[in-house]
Ligand code: FES
């Protein structure tokens with residue numbers, strides 16, 4: 488007899504909180520978080536690049552910290568807050584980091600941009616006023632095959648300005 492999986496012995500669903508919404512997904516616990524986000528939840532902001540944790544295209548935030556979702560099993564994200572690119576803003580109301588990349592038109596093919604934006608976002612959440620050197624160092628391990636690094640750095644610096652401006656607008660007078 489084979490050992491096929493039947494509904495009665497299937498693993499329990501994995502409960503994920505993504506962009507503030509809870510989801511029960513019928514995924515095997517070792518499935519890469521990236522695949523669950525894209526295939527089960529239809530969140531296509533995070534991209535599949537290398538699948539090895541080396542390029543950064545798949546970056547999401549887990550409890551506010553940048554993480555490479557292609558090498559993180561979905562079970563490791565249970566009980567934690569996952570944020571994807573879609574969780575930073577909308578087309579009508581982009582978040583400040585997203586707006587900075589739009590303003591600077593910091594893309595050629597755009598495939599790396601998810602990772603660039605999420606990495607900058609994670610940095611600015613813990614350090615709202617980083618130096619250019621810190622930004623450069625933070626983005627050092629995010630790869631862009633199109634050579635858009637100059638514009639990406641301009642966008643990262645603009646994100647610092649926009650985030651500060653929004654914080655000033657939001658603070659009580
Ligand atoms: S796809 Fe995850 S780091 Fe490259």
Ligand code: FES
Pocket residue numbers: 593594595596597598599600630631632633634635
């Ligand atoms: S803009 Fe194409 S990989 Fe970065």
